Amino acid sequence: MAYDLEEQEQIDTLKAWWKQYGNLVTWLLIAGLSSFAGWTAWTNYQYGQAAQASAIYDELQRAASLKDNAKVQGAASNLVEKYSRTSYATMAALAAAKSAFDANDLKSAKVQLNWVVDHGQSKEFQAIAKLRLASILLDEKNYDEALKVLNGDFSAEFEADVLDRKADVFVAQNKIKEARETYKSALDKMGEKHAGRQLVQIKLDALGGAIEAKVAVTSEKK
Secondary structure (H helix, E strand, C coil): CCCCHHHHHHHHHHHHHHHHHHHHHHHHHHHHHHHHHHHHHHHHHHHHHHHHHHHHHHHHHHHHHCCCHHHHHHHHHHHHHHCCCCHHHHHHHHHHHHHHHHCCCHHHHHHHHHHHHHHCCCHHHHHHHHHHHHHHHHHCCCHHHHHHHHCCCCCHHHHHHHHHHHHHHHHHCCCHHHHHHHHHHHHHHCCCCCCCHHHHHHHHHHCCHHHHHHHHHHHHHC
């Protein structure tokens, strides 16, 4: 095929460019395809991991429904060991903690909750674990450790529950003034439809919070 002079110049320019940069372009193309292949392989791997983790989590739930704490703990350990980067591992540890608590195995419950605190897949899961861990420590009269767990950072949706739990610890320590103030702060953070609002109000009333509030209102009117 014959080319006119302008076309021939363009072809010669393209050949010269390819001679200089062709290898680089080829390697970049190969690298790009390799990255895509790697991403696809990783996606498939992740999917496979999630599917396997899901199957073990289903076994854990069945064992929990049968109150078979030994099997629950075994399934949770399997998930945590092999699929720690999946959400199933976090959910399994929380479920295992509840199962252990119900079986009065507080040591195992604390181990599972501490794992979620340190490795949980979201701050929400970690907050739930901290609240449950603090409750166990409160029952064990380990008040300083309970407060330490509750002094971390929490998202806004958990602030009221954290304050409520702190106040419970203050009551156990016989720090009534601190408890009363903290229960009030918890109520301030709670919406009208918060599930725990009524219980916090009852605890505050039991400490004389309601009486104190009435006295303050009467003094203001005078």
